[in-house]
Amino acid sequence: MVIIGAGVAGLSAGCYARMNGYSTTILEMHTRPGGLCTQWTRNGYVIDGCVHWLVGSAPGHPFYRLWQELGVLPGPSIIDREVFVRVEGEGDKALVVYSDVDRLQAHLLEIAGEDAGQIKEFIRGIRRMGRLTSAPRSIAHWPRVLRLLASLPGILLGVLALRRWRSVTVSEFASSFENEFLREAFVHVLDFPEFPMVGLMMTLAWLDQGAAGYPVGGSQVLADALERRYLELGGEIQYGERVAEILVENDAAVGVRLQDGREERADVVVSAADGHATIFELLGGRYVGERLQRTYDSDPIFPPLLHVAFGVARDLPELSDSVVGIVFPLHEPVTIDCQRHTSIAACAYGFDPSLAPPGKTVLKVMLPSDHARWAALAEDPDAYRSAKEDAAAQVLNALEQRFPGLADEVEMTDVATPITWARYTGNWQGSFEGWLLTTKNLGRQLPRTLPGLRQFYMAGQWVVPGGGLPTAAQSGRTVVRQICAASRKRFVTSLPAPIGGEDADV
Numbered sequence: 001m002v003i004i005g006a007g008v009a010g011l012s013a014g015c016y017a018r019m020n021g022y023s024t025t026i027l028e029m030h031t032r033p034g035g036l037c038t039q040w041t042r043n044g045y046v047i048d049g050c051v052h053w054l055v056g057s058a059p060g061h062p063f064y065r066l067w068q069e070l071g072v073l074p075g076p077s078i079i080d081r082e083v084f085v086r087v088e089g090e091g092d093k094a095l096v097v098y099s100d101v102d103r104l105q106a107h108l109l110e111i112a113g114e115d116a117g118q119i120k121e122f123i124r125g126i127r128r129m130g131r132l133t134s135a136p137r138s139i140a141h142w143p144r145v146l147r148l149l150a151s152l153p154g155i156l157l158g159v160l161a162l163r164r165w166r167s168v169t170v171s172e173f174a175s176s177f178e179n180e181f182l183r184e185a186f187v188h189v190l191d192f193p194e195f196p197m198v199g200l201m202m203t204l205a206w207l208d209q210g211a212a213g214y215p216v217g218g219s220q221v222l223a224d225a226l227e228r229r230y231l232e233l234g235g236e237i238q239y240g241e242r243v244a245e246i247l248v249e250n251d252a253a254v255g256v257r258l259q260d261g262r263e264e265r266a267d268v269v270v271s272a273a274d275g276h277a278t279i280f281e282l283l284g285g286r287y288v289g290e291r292l293q294r295t296y297d298s299d300p301i302f303p304p305l306l307h308v309a310f311g312v313a314r315d316l317p318e319l320s321d322s323v324v325g326i327v328f329p330l331h332e333p334v335t336i337d338c339q340r341h342t343s344i345a346a347c348a349y350g351f352d353p354s355l356a357p358p359g360k361t362v363l364k365v366m367l368p369s370d371h372a373r374w375a376a377l378a379e380d381p382d383a384y385r386s387a388k389e390d391a392a393a394q395v396l397n398a399l400e401q402r403f404p405g406l407a408d409e410v411e412m413t414d415v416a417t418p419i420t421w422a423r424y425t426g427n428w429q430g431s432f433e434g435w436l437l438t439t440k441n442l443g444r445q446l447p448r449t450l451p452g453l454r455q456f457y458m459a460g461q462w463v464v465p466g467g468g469l470p471t472a473a474q475s476g477r478t479v480v481r482q483i484c485a486a487s488r489k490r491f492v493t494s495l496p497a498p499i500g501g502e503d504a505d506v
């Protein structure tokens with residue numbers, strides 16, 4: 001089996017393929033594993049380009065077993081933060097989205113007693129959705145069938161909650177509040193106001209359960225653990241090898257051609273690389289089908305990011321207990337990357353001492369950006385550099401409004417643009433999570449095979465709207481299961497020693 005890409009999906013597919021006896025080679029164009037799950041170092045500061053929360057970080061959550069099989073957990077220490085996000089208003093007004101749902105309810109009711117009905121329904125929905133992924137602790141030792149039966153009422157309530165909320169967006173819910181501050185603040189809880197409430201509520205349910213923590217050491221720790229597990233399972237991986245074409249004979253994938261012209265033959269090809277490049281470049285657009293073509297023509301993607309990080313000689317404790325940081329208003333609006341901002345979101349990594357020298361912190365701002373603009377700028381290296389410098393200066397102007405004196409404490413500045421993401425990971429327009437989750441595509445998956453093409457499969461964030469680390473890892477598992485089923489093989493999984501040995505998946 002040849003697997004294109006050593007991101008989370010490709011490494012996961014490689015691990016499960018090895019567990020099931022396939023001989024595997026992963027071809028990765030970069031010089032290291034992880035794809036989007038990555039970090040880099042500047043002037044003694046480590047900039048994490050990915051993980052804020054790892055869904056499945058605690059035993060009992062269904063994804064925990066996936067991370068165990070992949071050798072990721074147990075491993076790094078996991079930090080559960082008290083707050084998801086803090087949205088600040090004028091004066092000392094603040095909406096604090098606590099990870100603890102009881103505390104969140106009390107806080108929301110304190111802000112807006114007049115909206116008690118909506119608030120209680122929202123909290124009840126979070127609790128019910130949480131029951132979809134957790135069985136009561138008291139029955140943890142029961143046999144599997146009894147556990148399942150005992151969980152059924154909870155699952156039913158969870159499904160009803162999903163149905164109730166599935167067509168509601170964050171901005172629609174925000175506008176339902178009578179309280180003016182809550183109405184304005186709630187829309188900033190996520191970067192994407194049109195995101196489905198279900199996505200937000202599931203995340204809050206997992207935070208409440210302590211199952212969406214942060215792995216100390218960050219993204220590289222995850223990527224390295226995955227690579228280690230794959231190599232221990234006997235897989236082969238080649239770095240610095242860009243696949244230029246998927247070889248097809250008689251409508252069956254038979255291998256790949258690398259950029260330098262060499263060929264690598266295979267019985268099965270799995271692409272865990274960017275979906276658009278796989279379908280329209282590596283396969284020349286010959287196996288698309290109407291439905292998939294429509295998706296690629298019109299469905300929205302997560303916009304690429306302008307990612308600005310500062311290493312500051314300050315520890316910013318006010319940001320250290322939060323998953324995604326704070327959103328604060330700007331008294332003097334700033335224009336960054338051609339967009340005017342009246343508020344801005346920032347996060348800091350004070351909770352992970354491995355990312356900065358003692359007493360210092362990485363402070364980060366991520367803004368939706370425009371790939372076409374940066375692609376045009378990149379034609380002229382001087383213009384590109386100067387646009388990056390300008391963006392960093394404007395972001396710093398904005399941060400100074402909330403953290404006076406910060407500019408004097410900046411020891412490191414790093415700007416990554418949509419071109420950076422596209423160059424290092426090959427993702428279409430530099431998108432950071434593939435297809436944007438919407439109320440229309442919620443729960444939907446794209447096909448992992450292409451019409452008319454045999455011996456070929458796809459995995460990763462471009463086959464599951466919403467993307468994310470567990471989704472990518474799960475898709476690697478699912479694709480190998482599908483490959484096993486196609487050749488009537490029993491799909492098996494194993495846990496790394498010393499956790500356990502081989503066991504069958506049912």
Ligand SMILES: Cc1cc2nc3c(=O)[nH]c(=O)nc-3n(C[C@H](O)[C@H](O)[C@H](O)COP(=O)(O)OP(=O)(O)OC[C@H]3O[C@@H](n4cnc5c(N)ncnc54)[C@H](O)[C@@H]3O)c2cc1C
Pocket residue numbers: 004005006007008009010027028029030033034035036037049050051052053054055241242243244272273274277305366424425426427432433434459460461462467468469470472
């Ligand atoms: C800023 C940021 C924050 C995020 N935060 C979180 C978070 O907190 N929690 C979470 O769950 N998710 C988060 N994500 C999303 C998550 O990182 C991704 O959804 C996930 O890593 C996607 O994995 P993947 O394997 O599908 O794709 P990728 O990571 O894109 O992997 C694809 C791999 O294929 C390689 N490749 C591409 N083309 C070729 C080719 N032609 N030949 C050879 N190799 C090729 C690439 O180099 C890459 O290594 C975040 C992402 C970003 C950018």
